[in-house]
Amino acid sequence: MGGWFTDAGGIAEADRVAVWDPATQRWGALGSNGSGNGALDSTVSALAVLPDGNLYVGGSFINAGNNPLANYVASYQTVNAFRVFVPAITR
Numbered sequence: 666m667g668g669w670f671t672d673a674g675g676i677a678e679a680d681r682v683a684v685w686d687p688a689t690q691r692w693g694a695l696g697s698n699g700s701g702n703g704a705l706d707s708t709v710s711a712l713a714v715l716p717d718g719n720l721y722v723g724g725s726f727i728n729a730g731n732n733p734l735a736n737y738v739a740s741y742q743t744v745n746a747f748r749v750f751v752p753a754i755t756r
Contacts, residue, residue, distance in 0.1 A: 667709030667722060681705035682712075682722060682741075695720070695741055696730045704730040 666673070666683050673679035674692030680703025684693045696704030711723035720741040722729070729735035 667712045667724065669708045671703070677701055678703050681707065681709050681724070681726065698728075699731045 671680045673683035678694035678697045682695050705726040707726040709724040713721045723738045727736040729739035
């Protein structure tokens, strides 16, 4: 889930983007900014899972996961950090 919220399910790092675990019936965080808060500092407007299996997040955030290059669009990787999303251009 993405949007403009903080502490989903009481989890301090579940800000702006969170995941629901149906097995445990609990919310979980996706990444961190390194200081105990969520990985994103502003609104999430779009979420998509692409065929590569990664979650792509779009919104008005900057420095996703404390990465100064991850602004507005970032990919959540399995290494538990947001990374810069660079689209592939094919001709």
